[in-house]
Amino acid sequence: MNQNKKLFLALVDDDPDEEDFFRIALDFLGIECDFKFFSSAPDFVSYIETAENLPDIVFVDMKMPKITGQELVRMVRDNPKFDSIQAVIYTAHISDREKEIMMTMGTFEFFIKPTEFAELTQMLREMIERKALK
Template identity: 30%
Template sequence: MYKNNGELKTLLLVDDDQDDQELFKLALAELNHPIHCFTAGNGQEALDQLCTRAYRPDLIFLDLNMPLMNGIVFLERIKDIEHLKDIPVIIYSTSDEPREMLTARSMGAVDYIIKPARFNELCKLLQVVLTRGATTTPFQQD
């Protein structure tokens, strides 16, 4: 579903919480996947990075509630930019609001992951996403 020629090489985590960024990177390191993780603290910073074409991630993990530019506005903007619109975006949020899930899906997010409360759960979740390209969230399609 998200894999480019069978391999994910780069991903972008857009999250304003520095601790969440660090935990995410630590969880990736635990999995021994050769993936480079870029980070941005909000949607505007991420958009600036992507528009300079310094890199093009294979997958974006996107928090919803951030300053300057929230996740929904960021998602809307990248879907309007030709060289960015086909990058798969997974919403990665603490919110479990059905309305937000539906909005994200209608705007082109490929998945919605509620941030796990425990580190080992995050590791398991990332393992599933990175090896199978799917999760057990409401967006999973059999």
């Protein structure tokens, strides 16, 4: 990852409370990054289709109306323009079958939405550290 570029994280989730949890966790960790929240998959798709600056990592909820997380990841993976975006499934639950399908699409990170703040901060720290090492 280019060390001069600020990390850009995105969250796509139909629960607005998740935005607050992410922002608080990032502030707590002292991580300086760009962060953008999208309350629906169509909003995220509209954004990335015209954006000059694409997210480095997008955290995607699986269970959303209109376009599911699985469909969103497929849309991103099917377009070479978005190859630089690392998709991470961030969901309350995911079946083994859903995981298997997502892995065939190039999604290698799955995180169950934590019930504890410490779990969220640990997950974010690990994801960001791994991305920074690339």
